[in-house]
Amino acid sequence: GENVEQHPSTLSVQEGDSAVIKCTYSDSASNYFPWYKQELGKRPQLIIDIRSNVGEKKDQRIAVTLNKTAKHFSLHITETQPEDSAVYFCAASTGFSGGYNKLIFGAGTRLAVHP
């Protein structure tokens, strides 16, 4: 089955710096890669996703890149702000013919942005 590795487990940056979180996946059939942000005591919330037919996607200060050959994808946050502090999860899935995704999550990265 699919396995997702996520690094680093913790990341500390100064406000205004960039943050990069990397994930690798094992199943070459995986075709959907979302990223979730979870603030303390809250639910995971989808912040950006990318599909296997796209190499990069950007939404304001966040971007995701995908390298299908190497089976890894990354989250980039630019101009970080204290409110970006949270745990970030990557995930990978394969769409099934029945019309559903089965998401397998990485272990998470705890990002701390210091003023």
Added chain:
Amino acid sequence: DAGVIQSPRHEVTEMGQEVTLRCKPISGHNSLFWYRQTMMRGLELLIYFNNNVPIDDSGMPEDRFSAKMPNASFSTLKIQPSEPRDSAVYFCASSWGTVYGYTFGSGTRLTVV
């Protein structure tokens, strides 16, 4: 839409008691997922349903865990009997097809003493 609704938000129970967690998915979503989150094991997929049918329950840790989805708008996760090691946050999530990601509920924080 009110999103995915879970109840209760918090549950404290004594070891050996039965616990039932409830989930109402977003109307129109055809898939429902139960996850367990702990510091040690992260987000673990327990079981998921597609069109109310259980597809894969290989993540259910033991026979003490069971889940049902009697209709498209309701699902339960039951633990009987509960044990202290079951203490975790249990999330329900729903999705539609393969186009969109999951929407998570607010979770149920279970404490078994």
